[in-house]
Amino acid sequence: MRFASAGTFESNDCLITVQEDTQITIEIQSIVYDQFKDQIEKVIRDALSELNITNLYVDCNDKGALDYAIKARLLTAIKRMSDQHA
């Protein structure tokens, strides 16, 4: 099964892992889970929607990354996964 990840465990960053799936599944672990879990999920969903992706498993292990970093890491992980085919 194809999967890929991007990002790091450094402060202010997150590690995003994506994997093929039959639907959209999002799992989040975050040091600011109580404060920002909803926001993090929204960023991920919006990005997937922008790319017209309807099936993907996304795991986000977050150490306080801001929205732009979450989006960037997700985009990179998705690109890496799709490049694997080539």
Next chain:
Amino acid sequence: MNNSLNRPVPLGMMPYQGADHFKTTKIRTMLPEVLTKNSEKSINNIASLFDLIPIVDGMTLSFHHHLRNGDAVLNMVAEEIKKRNLKNMTLAPSAIFPIHAPLVELIKNKNVTQIITNYMNGPVADIISQGYMENLVIMDTHGGRPRAIESGELKIDVAFIAVPNSDRLGNGNGIYGKNACGSLGYIIADMKYAKHKVVITDSISKDINPIEIEAKYIDYVIEVDSIGDISGIVSGTTKPTKDPVQLKIAKDTVELIEELGYLKENMSFQTGAGGTSLAVADELKKRMIKKHIKGSFASGGITSYLVQMHENGLFKHLYDVQCFDHEAISSLSRNINHHLMSASKYANPFEIKPMVNDLDVVILGATEIDLDFNVNVTTDSHGKIIGGSGGHADTAYGSKLCIITTNLVKSRTSMIKNHVTTITTPGQTIDCLVTERGIAINPLRVDLLNHLKNTKLNIVPISSLLEKAYQMTGVPNELQKSDHIIGVVRYRDGSIIDSIYLIGDHEL
């Protein structure tokens, strides 16, 4: 019922009514000092002491925290409490560190049902936050603790005084000995007013000079192998930070001090022991040298940094309530103008002239600060106890200029909030906030704002800093707060400034 800052206060406790309210009472309640009647003081061990007094259920035992995370004494006494299965003990150590983890079991088993302290973090703080302790934890300030002791509000049955260097009569100091820790300022009130006083030492000698602990108060002297571990005594880092963001904050802080007119001959100054605090001291030093300014004194917790400034003639005197590293300790032995200071003389609001009232500038930290400039150094944003006032509320009150330094945002968390989770220090005593993205001045200080009319510093309203933070992080979900109170923050005058709540799902 709510206090004047609109925070709930448990029934029966005195609500906070403003930082100056204590001035209206004008009466300093003081018990008579308790002098010893013993001449034969040597006791073999702690077990014998427990038999002798005797130490029984329900008593209040006190300790100082000058051995910090290297302390062995509190644990020795805890061990004895556990062995005898004493119940409902109250412990009043001036602070609790991770090394005191053995207390966790005692709290869970109700051997210890109350703790009164100025600062705590680690496993003990965690389980108290989780609601395991039977009675409300009371968190005092460094100045409020001696107030409570001398007035009888905190009645101590046995004060355990760890003394690095003692004679057989109980004269002692913390400057010499196997495990020297420097000033013993936090235990002086206990020494004077507790019912029974016990010196615990690991270095007996004959000629005690200076005498900080006085034999006339001491009932018993116990010699043990070791009162603590010297490597744990040193408090974290005592070197200035190299982090460029912290350095920017430090530089801006000193620039602010100068522009506000507080960088002047005979200035007095206090700062903490953390990396940023020392970076401020470093920057201040450079500027004082450049402008040929000699300060009158530096005070509080003393670090090697302040010792160097003193020895280079930048501060005439050092007033020491606590030593943070070995340089500070050895300075006490060779610098005649490095003075020992009791917690009461340092910060007790009822002292005639507490040191904090002579302080020009103090630099403090914060875990949170709100739009009213109230500061939290007691809990994290979830409400878990991770510290305590220490001297924060006292120095903020007494100083002419109180500056909080902090990053604006740390790991997606804004340091500025609409309302702090727990109020440790009231906003009316906080003057400035310096972050890497701007400086906010308390609107109450119109005089300061006037000074800054033509400044190049980035002065902004605190609300715009909060906005900036939320622009970066997004607006966080409100954290769920329990309404089960597990403790109180007791302001320096004895009133309750805020309550501390249960965290986690643990229900008792």
Next chain:
Amino acid sequence: MRRSLLFIPANSPAMLQNADVFASDSVIFDLEDAVVLSEKDAALSLVNEYLKKFEFDNLEIIIRINGLDTLLSKNELDTIVNDKIDTVMLPKATYETTLQLSKMLEKIEKQKKLTKKIGIIPIIELAKSVIEVNQIASVRGVTGLLLGGEDLATDLEVERTEQGLEILLSRSMVVLAAKANQIDAIDTPYTQTQNDEGLLKDTLFAKSLGMSAKVCIHPNQIETINQVFSPNEDEIAYAEKILNAVSQNMNNHKGAFSVDGKMIDKPIIERAQKLLEKAKKWKL
């Protein structure tokens, strides 16, 4: 008009987020040496998303792309060149690659209908580049030249030293080409980040050769570099004096005139104007 340019590794969110906290005139988001090959895709995406979200006040945004000889640079340019950035920094620049970049940027500016002209800072870090430096400086869009002392020393097969004799001629040629083409001469970084005295010495030396700016590889270097390359109070006062005399002189219809016994001609007036422009920009 820059004094200090701070290198920021493009793949570190923590560092990107602090880019505008420091007092440098420019920041260089580095996609090249600061990022390992396997992470260059992540870095590009990160900087791109970062720039979409953040606004900058009075700060030049520079991107150091990978060399045009790599497969990465074209994608980097296509992705990142837009109104949010000001300048592209080109490693291992030669006349050929600088010209190529200039043409690529022109194309992208047209395609994306940009409202500004994207500047170029070629890095002079090959012997060949030093020889061609004047041609490089004259390429359309070039707004400054950066001397890359460390890599240049490698290309010259010499040791890089504190004194810098091995790069002295190169430094001077960068200055000459920059001045001849009226662009910034930017000095190579001082690599001992803990050595404040050494930094000051090196920066003063660069200034004395004619450099007008220096790159910073650590924020702690910014203050010193800004100070050295900023006009001081006396210089500002003198420049103001000259311009006052100019406006007085216009009323008197005199030809040449003097200030403090010195003849003031057109170049001196222009220098004074430029200096005051700098003072204004840097809020001195």
